[in-house]
Amino acid sequence: xxxxxxxxxxxxxxxxxxxxxxxxxxxxxxxxxxxxxxxxxxxxxxxxxxxxxxxxxxxxxxxxxxxxxxxxxxxxxxxxxxxxxxxxxxxxxxxxxxxxxxxxxxxxxxxxxxxxxxxxxxxxxxxxxxxxxxx
Numbered sequence: 001x002x003x004x005x006x007x008x009x010x011x012x013x014x015x016x017x018x019x020x021x022x023x024x025x026x027x028x029x030x031x032x033x034x035x036x037x038x039x040x041x042x043x044x045x046x047x048x049x050x051x052x053x054x055x056x057x058x059x060x061x062x063x064x065x066x067x068x069x070x071x072x073x074x075x076x077x078x079x080x081x082x083x084x085x086x087x088x089x090x091x092x093x094x095x096x097x098x099x100x101x102x103x104x105x106x107x108x109x110x111x112x113x114x115x116x117x118x119x120x121x122x123x124x125x126x127x128x129x130x131x132x133x134x135x
Contacts, residue, residue, distance in 0.1 A: 009034050009119055037061060037121050039113055042084070044127055051099045051131030053089040055109065058082075063115035069124075071095030071107045091129055103133045 012034065017027045042056030059065055060082050068074040073090040089109055091099050099105040107129060112122040 034118055037063075037113060037115050037118060039111060039121055039123050041111065041123060041125055044089075044125075046130055048130050048132045051091065051096075051105075051129055053127055053129055054086050055089055055111075055125065055127070056084055056086050057111060058084045059113055061115045061118070063113055066112050066114075067109055068112075069108050069110045071105065072109060089127055089129070095129070099129055099131050100133075103131050105129045 010033075012032045013029055014032050015027055015029050017025055019025045037060045039060075040058035042058070045054045045056075047053065055067070057065060057067075059079050062080050062082075063078070065077045065079065065085060065087070066074065067076075067087050067089065071091055071093055072095065073092050075087050075089075077085050077087065079085060089107070091105055091107060095105040095107050105128070107127055109125045109127055110122065111125065112120060114120045
């Protein structure tokens with residue numbers, strides 16, 4: 001059974017009605033629980049040569065994981081089961097220019113996870129990208 005993407009976590013009662021071949025119908029009430037998935041963010045591993053960062057994110061189920069934000073390249077993963085995904089954070093625009101000139105740029109990554117069934121969850125993480133500049 002598919003859960004609407006805007007469903008709030010909680011226990012819901014649903015009525016299921018089935019019709020037989022003879023035309024009779026039978027109804028049954030069932031309880032249905034919608035849970036909010038929990039995202040676990042790991043440590044950020046910087047690549048100072050490229051000016052990128054790898055962020056590990058543990059997702060609790062299958063769904064769509066999106067990492068976006070101002071100054072970073074959008075990345076999307078679609079795990080088919082619970083997993084720990086490593087996502088590369090790359091700078092773009094003003095953040096990329098700042099990283100190339102100063103060697104540091106602070107960006108805010110918005111991590112959102114939409115499970116196949118259930119309510120979406122969003123977290124933010126502030127990351128300082130560092131790049132070793134050529135002398």
